[in-house]
Amino acid sequence: VLARLAELLGPAKVSFASAERIAYSQDRFPLSLLWTRAGEVPYAPDAVCWPERIDDVRAVLALAAREGFPVVPYGGGSGVCGGTVPVRGGVVLDLKRMNRLLAVRDEALLCEVEAGALGQHLEEALNRRGYTSGHFPSSMYCSTVGGWLAARSAGQASTRYGKIEDLCAGLEIVLPGGEVAILKPVPRSAAGPDWRQLLIGSEGTLGVVTRAWLRIAPLPEARRFLSFRFPSVPSGLQAIRKVLRRGLRPAVVRLYDPLDTLVGVSGGLKGGGVLEAAKVELIERAKLEVLAHPEWAAIAGRFSSGCHSVFVCEGDRELSALEARAIEDAALAAGAEPRGEAPAEHWFRHRYDISYKGAPLFREGAFVDTMEVAAPWDRIETLYERVRAALAARAFTLAHFSHAYLDGCSIYFTFAALCPSERETRERYLECWRAGMEATLDAGGTISHHHGIGLLKADFMRREIGPFLDVFCALKRAIDPRGVLNPGKMGLP
Amino acid sequence: VLARLAELLGPAKVSFASAERIAYSQDRFPLSLLWTRAGEVPYAPDAVCWPERIDDVRAVLALAAREGFPVVPYGGGSGVCGGTVPVRGGVVLDLKRMNRLLAVRDEALLCEVEAGALGQHLEEALNRRGYTSGHFPSSMYCSTVGGWLAARSAGQASTRYGKIEDLCAGLEIVLPGGEVAILKPVPRSAAGPDWRQLLIGSEGTLGVVTRAWLRIAPLPEARRFLSFRFPSVPSGLQAIRKVLRRGLRPAVVRLYDPLDTLVGVSGGLKGGGVLEAAKVELIERAKLEVLAHPEWAAIAGRFSSGCHSVFVCEGDRELSALEARAIEDAALAAGAEPRGEAPAEHWFRHRYDISYKGAPLFREGAFVDTMEVAAPWDRIETLYERVRAALAARAFTLAHFSHAYLDGCSIYFTFAALCPSERETRERYLECWRAGMEATLDAGGTISHHHGIGLLKADFMRREIGPFLDVFCALKRAIDPRGVLNPGKMGLP
Numbered sequence: 001v002l003a004r005l006a007e008l009l010g011p012a013k014v015s016f017a018s019a020e021r022i023a024y025s026q027d028r029f030p031l032s033l034l035w036t037r038a039g040e041v042p043y044a045p046d047a048v049c050w051p052e053r054i055d056d057v058r059a060v061l062a063l064a065a066r067e068g069f070p071v072v073p074y075g076g077g078s079g080v081c082g083g084t085v086p087v088r089g090g091v092v093l094d095l096k097r098m099n100r101l102l103a104v105r106d107e108a109l110l111c112e113v114e115a116g117a118l119g120q121h122l123e124e125a126l127n128r129r130g131y132t133s134g135h136f137p138s139s140m141y142c143s144t145v146g147g148w149l150a151a152r153s154a155g156q157a158s159t160r161y162g163k164i165e166d167l168c169a170g171l172e173i174v175l176p177g178g179e180v181a182i183l184k185p186v187p188r189s190a191a192g193p194d195w196r197q198l199l200i201g202s203e204g205t206l207g208v209v210t211r212a213w214l215r216i217a218p219l220p221e222a223r224r225f226l227s228f229r230f231p232s233v234p235s236g237l238q239a240i241r242k243v244l245r246r247g248l249r250p251a252v253v254r255l256y257d258p259l260d261t262l263v264g265v266s267g268g269l270k271g272g273g274v275l276e277a278a279k280v281e282l283i284e285r286a287k288l289e290v291l292a293h294p295e296w297a298a299i300a301g302r303f304s305s306g307c308h309s310v311f312v313c314e315g316d317r318e319l320s321a322l323e324a325r326a327i328e329d330a331a332l333a334a335g336a337e338p339r340g341e342a343p344a345e346h347w348f349r350h351r352y353d354i355s356y357k358g359a360p361l362f363r364e365g366a367f368v369d370t371m372e373v374a375a376p377w378d379r380i381e382t383l384y385e386r387v388r389a390a391l392a393a394r395a396f397t398l399a400h401f402s403h404a405y406l407d408g409c410s411i412y413f414t415f416a417a418l419c420p421s422e423r424e425t426r427e428r429y430l431e432c433w434r435a436g437m438e439a440t441l442d443a444g445g446t447i448s449h450h451h452g453i454g455l456l457k458a459d460f461m462r463r464e465i466g467p468f469l470d471v472f473c474a475l476k477r478a479i480d481p482r483g484v485l486n487p488g489k490m491g492l493p
Numbered sequence: 494v495l496a497r498l499a500e501l502l503g504p505a506k507v508s509f510a511s512a513e514r515i516a517y518s519q520d521r522f523p524l525s526l527l528w529t530r531a532g533e534v535p536y537a538p539d540a541v542c543w544p545e546r547i548d549d550v551r552a553v554l555a556l557a558a559r560e561g562f563p564v565v566p567y568g569g570g571s572g573v574c575g576g577t578v579p580v581r582g583g584v585v586l587d588l589k590r591m592n593r594l595l596a597v598r599d600e601a602l603l604c605e606v607e608a609g610a611l612g613q614h615l616e617e618a619l620n621r622r623g624y625t626s627g628h629f630p631s632s633m634y635c636s637t638v639g640g641w642l643a644a645r646s647a648g649q650a651s652t653r654y655g656k657i658e659d660l661c662a663g664l665e666i667v668l669p670g671g672e673v674a675i676l677k678p679v680p681r682s683a684a685g686p687d688w689r690q691l692l693i694g695s696e697g698t699l700g701v702v703t704r705a706w707l708r709i710a711p712l713p714e715a716r717r718f719l720s721f722r723f724p725s726v727p728s729g730l731q732a733i734r735k736v737l738r739r740g741l742r743p744a745v746v747r748l749y750d751p752l753d754t755l756v757g758v759s760g761g762l763k764g765g766g767v768l769e770a771a772k773v774e775l776i777e778r779a780k781l782e783v784l785a786h787p788e789w790a791a792i793a794g795r796f797s798s799g800c801h802s803v804f805v806c807e808g809d810r811e812l813s814a815l816e817a818r819a820i821e822d823a824a825l826a827a828g829a830e831p832r833g834e835a836p837a838e839h840w841f842r843h844r845y846d847i848s849y850k851g852a853p854l855f856r857e858g859a860f861v862d863t864m865e866v867a868a869p870w871d872r873i874e875t876l877y878e879r880v881r882a883a884l885a886a887r888a889f890t891l892a893h894f895s896h897a898y899l900d901g902c903s904i905y906f907t908f909a910a911l912c913p914s915e916r917e918t919r920e921r922y923l924e925c926w927r928a929g930m931e932a933t934l935d936a937g938g939t940i941s942h943h944h945g946i947g948l949l950k951a952d953f954m955r956r957e958i959g960p961f962l963d964v965f966c967a968l969k970r971a972i973d974p975r976g977v978l979n980p981g982k983m984g985l986p
Contacts, residue, residue, distance in 0.1 A: 097712035107734065108869035109900050142949030160740075161679055169869075169900055179961040186867055188656055189939040190645035190694055192946055192954065192983055195961045197690030201683055215900050218738055241600065245652075245711055246809040246853070247742075318737040318815055374679055375602035407602050407662055407708050408680035446682040453685055461685065466672040466690045474971035479964055490685055 001067045002047045005091065008059045013097075014048050022046045024074065024092040029456065030081035031360050034426055042083055043093040045072065052097045054172070054180060054210050060093060061208065062178030064484040069119075071487050073204035075147030076118060078139040078372070081454030083151060083203045087488040095146050098210060101125045110169055110185055111216050115146030115209045131216040134161030137450075146209050151452035152201040156351055157251035158403045159244075160315065161217065165200045170213035173199055174204070176480035183279065185213035203452055204486040205476060220314035221352050224324040225344035230307040233257055233401075234381060239330040240404050241377055248323045249394035252312035253404045254347070257384070258304035259297055260398035260414070291366050291418035294396050309336070310344045326353045366418035367429050372435050374403070374410035375445035383410055383443040390435035391415050394428055403449060410449035433457070453490045461491035494560045495540045495584065501552045506543050506590075513541045517567065517585040522575035522949065523862045526855050527919055533706070536578055538565065538585040539703055543591045547665070547673060547703050554701065555671030557977040564695035565979050567801050568640030569611060571632040573863070574947030576644060576696045580981040591703060594618045603662055604709050605677055608639030608702045624709040627654030630943075633845050639702050643946030645694040647903075649844055650744035651896045652737075653808065654710065656943065658693045663706035666692055669699070669973035678706035696945055698969060698977040713807035717817040718837035721829035723800040727874060728892075732823040733897050734870055741816045745805035746897045747840070750877070751797035752790055753891035753907070784859050784911035787889050802829070804836045859911035860922050864929050867903035868938035876936040877904055884930035886910050887921055896942060903942035922983060926950070946983045954984035 006014045015021075026032035026045040035042055046069075061256040070090025077084060086092055095116035103112040104126065105389045111131070113122055119140040123133050135155040137143055143153070148172070154163040161167065170185030184197050199207060230236035243250065256264060290296055311327050313320040331338070361368050371391075375383045384399065391397040395415035403410040413453045415432055419425040437447050437460040447453075447460050461469050469491050474493050476483070483493060499507045508514075518537040521526035528535060539562075539874070557564045563583030570577060579585055588609035596605040597619065601928060604624070606615055612633040616626050629648035630636055636646070642664070647656040654660065663678030676689050723729035729748040736743065749757060783789055795950045804820050806813040824831070854861050864884075868876045877892065884890040888908035896903040908925055912918040930940050930953040940946075940953050954962050962984050969985050976986060 047605065070585075103870065105871050107871040109738070110869055152681075154681070154683075158681075165681075165687065175960060175964070179960050181964075183958065183961065184937060184939075185869055185900070186939040187869065187898040188647070188651075188658075188867060188896070188903070188942060190647075190941040190943045190945050191939050191957045192696075192952070193692070193694045193699075194658065194687075194690040195958060195964070197687040199686070201686045201980075203685075206686075217740075243794070245602070247710075247812050248809070249740075265859040291759070316741070320739050320903075322811055322815060372683075374600065375679060376603055376678055376680065378598050403681070405680040406710070412683070444677060446677075446679040446684050448683040449681060450683045452683050464684045465676065465688060467668060467672050468676065470794070471668070471674075471688070471968075471972055472685065475964075475968045478967035478971045483747075 001069060002031065002091065004063060005047055005049060008063065009049060009056050013052060013056060015048045021045055024048050024094070025081040025086065027077045027082065027084045029080055029085060029454065031426070031429060031456070032082060032085060032366050033073045034422070034429070037362055038422055040471070043087050044089065045086040046089050048092045048094060050094050052095045054174065054329050057174045057208055058094065058178040058180065059209055060091060061174055061176060063416070064091065065482060067179045068482045068484060070487050071413065071484050073146065073208045075116065075144030076139065076142045078143040079147065079452065079454060081149060081395045081452050081456040083452055083454030087455065087458040093208065095210070096144065102211070104129050104131065108167070109216050110213050112211065112213050113145055113228065115144060115149070116209055117145050118284070119143050119145070119148070126216055127219065130219055132219050133167070134215060134217050134234060135164060135167055136351070138352055138354050145212055145214070149212060150203045152450060154403055154450035157312070157314070159253050159405065160249045160251035163229065165197060167215045168196055168200060168212055169215055171209055172201055172211035173194050173207040173209055176485050182279050193371050201452065203489055205489060205492055206479065206485065212421055217315070222314065222317040222320045224320050225341040225348065226311040226324060226327055227339040227341065227343040228309045228331040229305065229338045229339055230255065230309055230331070230334060233235065233307055233384065235334040235336065236307050237307055237377070237380065239334040239336065240409070242330040243326045244404060244406050246326055248326050250311050250313045250323045250327060251315070252310065253402060254310045255309040255401040257399045258307060259301045260400050261302040261306065261308040262300060263398055264308060291396050294392060294394060294417060297392060297396050308343070310347045312344060312348060329486060332443060346448070356488060361416060364415055364418070367425060368414065368416035368484055369429070370450055371413040371415065372449040373440045373447060374408060374449040375443060376408040379444045380409060380411065383445045386439040387411070387413060387436050390439035391432055393433065394432050458489060458491045494562060495554060498540055498542060498553065498584065501556065502542060502544070502549050504695060506545060506549060508541045509539070514538055517541050517587070518579065520570045520572040520575065522573055522578060522947065522950070523860050524919070524922060524949070525575060525578060527860060527915070528924070529657055530855055531915055536580050537582065538579040539582050541585045541587060543587050543590045547667065550586065550667045550701055550703055551673065552670040552671060553584060554667055557584070558670045558975060561975045561977060563980050564977050566639065566701045568609065568637030568643070569632065569635045571603060571636040572640065572644060572945065572947060573951040574945050576947030576982060578946055578948055580948065586701065589637065595704070597622050597624065597709070602709050603706050605704065605706050606638055607704055608637060609641070610638050612636050612638070612641070619709055620712065623712055625712050626660070626707060627710050627842070628657060631845055638705055638707070642693050642702050642705060643696045645943060646707065647896050647943035649809070650805070652746050652898065653742045653744035655755040658690060660708045661689055661693060661705055662708055664689050664702055665704035666700040666702055668689060668803040669978050694945065696947065698976065698982060698985055699972065713813070715810040715813045716783070717806040717809065717813050718834040718841065719804040719817060719820050720832040720834065720836040721802045721824040722798065722832055723748065723802055723824070723829045726800055726877065728827040729800045729802055730870070730873065730894065732827040732829065732903070735823040736816070736819050737897060737899050739819055741819050743804050743806045743816045743820060744808070745803065747790065747803045749801040750892045751800060752794045753893050754799065754801040755793060755797040756891055757801060761789060773859070784889050784909050787885060787887060787910060790885060790889050803840045805837060805841060839893045854909060857911070857956055859909055859917065860918060861907065861909035861920070861947055864906040864908065865903055865944055866933045866938045867901060867942040868936060869901040872937045873904065874903060876933060876938045879931050879936045880906060880930040883932035884925055887925050887928065948982060951984045
């Protein structure tokens with residue numbers, strides 16, 4: 001059946017070669033890195049396709065609906081939850097050749113872009129026209145617009161610009177049978193449910209996004225950097241809330257917990273700045289000792305000197321000046337010590353480094369992963385304490401608070417461990433997730449702020465959305481009766 | 494079967510009386526006012542229920558699923574699209590007894606409120622605690638939280654606070670079979686699609702919202718009023734865009750077209766202010782002559798002296814001062830003439846009056862209605878011209894631009910006509926809608942910004958959302974196989 005693909009699309013758009021099939025057998029899901037380390041390829045696609053236009057996508061989906069083979073939409077492959085792992089084989093549909101920026105609409109502050117465009121390419125093209133996407137995930141160099149939409153991505157400046165679901169004004173989608181649907185870009189609508197918000201975050205299970213209209217912003221005319229050392233997590237959170245309650249939206253808001261602060265500083269940064277990548281380097285340099293002894297973290301925490309923080313305000317000159325003054329006022333009122341602009345500028349320059357630093361640790365036999373959860377402000381400290389308690393005995397765990405909104409924020413846990421055997425490492429890895437997710441749900445948080453669900457968090461969807469998991473399944477069955485689109489993910493069959 | 498309702502709920506919560514059945518046979522859908530004027534009751538429920546707790550709602554929905562009778566969720570009855578007209582009879586489920594404000598969460602800026610709470614009651618209760626809902630539809634005194642969510646309502650200050658879909662952080666829903674689902678309040682999530690956004694705007698066809706967590710804001714510490722006369726619609730829109738592009742979000746932004754400006758002024762307002770209710774009064778006073786001759790509007794338009802506008806900035810003192818300065822700069826640069834604070838303050842004091850002024854016109858044999866559409870900025874003037882052209886020959890048509898966002902805004906058309914006979918009036922009414930909706934779709938706009946779909950706009954859903962109407966139908970069939978929840982609306986069976 002799959003041989004028909006080459007006839008349909010032409011040979012340049014299809015491969016059955018094993019090199020390709022192995023390359024597309026995983027994404028940045030840490031568990032799949034453990035598979036690779038062990039030389040295992042538990043799942044692989046039967047073919048990889050690179051559609052170049054929407055008709056190619058339609059042809060593949062129509063054939064799949066007729067013949068019943070799985071189709072896994074694929075972008076940059078930077079997902080960390082196994083969302084693109086082809087657990088039932090079939091076809092991986094890599095959208096990266098559909099990468100054109102089709103229009104920049106100056107008056108409407110909209111761009112129209114194909115789903116396979118890489119983040120950095122889109123941003124550079126917009127910059128040349130005097131605009132910014134406002135969307136800066138740390139995977140910027142290796143993730144696509146389609147991937148952002150599939151997983152409900154967040155950029156580092158989400159407090160100002162919003163997440164991808166806030167930035168998306170319209171979508172073009174190929175539905176499971178091959179039919180094309182356009183949800184045109186409009187600023188707001190009351191014409192029934194917002195179907196965009198059903199597609200966004202559906203991780204390719206309900207349709208293939210081929211084009212998007214994204215909101216853009218004029219390039220900032222000013223940028224202000226601030227950094228403070230807060231005496232504690234609660235004092236830092238209090239200052240952040242105070243700024244947001246005034247209706248101000250600084251672009252970047254990051255507060256590091258004591259251990260994250262300590263690791264950042266010990267990582268070799270002059271001036272007290274925090275370079276996230278340094279955490280991983282430090283961990284490496286310490287010869288992995290610390291990862292084998294997560295209980296040492298409690299001792300290390302005692303040597304920390306408070307909580308580091310980084311703020312970036314950008315946009316209009318007057319508005320960003322007002323934001324910077326508000327941050328300074330709130331920080332000083334909360335007892336923080338100013339650390340100047342340098343650490344924030346340093347963070348800004350190195351803001352994409354972290355995504356490329358995980359691999360050495362894996363080579364050493366350890367694992368490192370991140371858990372990004374969110375909750376309303378009045379649950380956030382409980383969420384922090386509970387997840388930390390759940391992870392602390394099992395892994396070396398750092399955390400920072402970021403992506404702050406009026407009603408709450410997210411917490412980004414980085415956790416790493418090294419066990420005596422590969423089997424134990426895998427067990428520990430899954431244990432961390434089980435304990436962290438249960439703790440999150442117990443605290444009233446959401447199990448993902450911006451990485452999505454994929455394979456990793458599928459088992460926790462029932463507690464997260466309750467009977468809406470049945471609604472999701474019913475909808476999936478209704479529009480994709482043979483279950484061809486990305487099967488086996490998110491708690492769907 | 495319906496007699497079982499009284500057993501299930503107790504007699505105080507159910508009525509089969511004809512007075513009640515007639516009272517709940519319509520909402521503020523202008524066509525239904527024409528029915529009333531003619532003494533017709535084309536549709537009436539068989540019973541009206543007033544649940545007092547969620548178990549009452551569950552019992553009714555479980556019985557309905559078993560027996561197959563329609564259930565129409567009902568709030569304040571202020572909808573203008575016939576969304577609650579019980580076209581297949583059955584039970585009207587009035588949620589207004591479930592009206593408690595359950596919690597105000599200071600740190601998280603969230604309130605937890607039952608769906609039957611009236612807007613004004615909620616706002617007053619929040620005000621006493623130092624907060625505001627930020628949601629001020631002109632139906633404030635006669636609409637409920639559940640109604641807002643059902644129809645994707647907008648408040649007059651939506652540019653600052655967002656529409657109800659932006660304000661809703663969580664929902665409690667009773668699904669068609671009677672099962673309860675909670676979508677907990679979280680600031681943002683990547684745990685799959687946003688099911689809240691599927692429920693919001695579904696007008697009671699997919700479930701009954703019984704409780705909501707809404708984002709709130711601290712009561713504004715300052716409020717600034719501004720008013721200008723712009724030389725034209727494009728110059729006014731240009732100034733508004735300029736302010737928004739700076740990242741500023743004044744609470745209220747309203748620009749009246751030349752005819753709306755003229756009618757507002759002629760309506761007897763000293764100082765050039767525009768009192769919307771005056772439009773209707775003027776129309777009345779002109780002995781309905783003008784409504785019988787919509788072509789006069791073109792002549793009247795020539796006597797207009799530009800475009801009136803009203804701005805309100807509120808919130809933080811420094812931020813609202815910056816917003817006010819930005820508005821003034823942009824308005825003057827666009828050639829506007831300042832008209833001081835008074836007209837904006839006047840508008841603010843009378844901002845809810847309009848909802849209570851339509852009835853006299855209906856008594857005289859005419860109709861008046863409003864059409865609220867939206868589009869990206871680079872389509873907005875085309876949308877304005879096309880819809881105006883579509884309506885102008887058929888009705889006396891005014892328009893203002895409001896609910897401005899970074900990527901576009903809405904246009905609110907007010908149109909009224911008087912025909913020689915009742916039959917012709919009804920035909921004219923439906924003709925206006927057909928022509929206006931087609932013109933909107935041709936211009937790339939959305940057929941509703943905040944009133945919803947109901948009966949009125951059901952036929953235009955196919956062009957609005959394309960194949961997603963089939964997805965909507967498939968989902969509806971899957972979770973409500975007997976079609977009990979508000980059947981016959983929105984293009985659903």
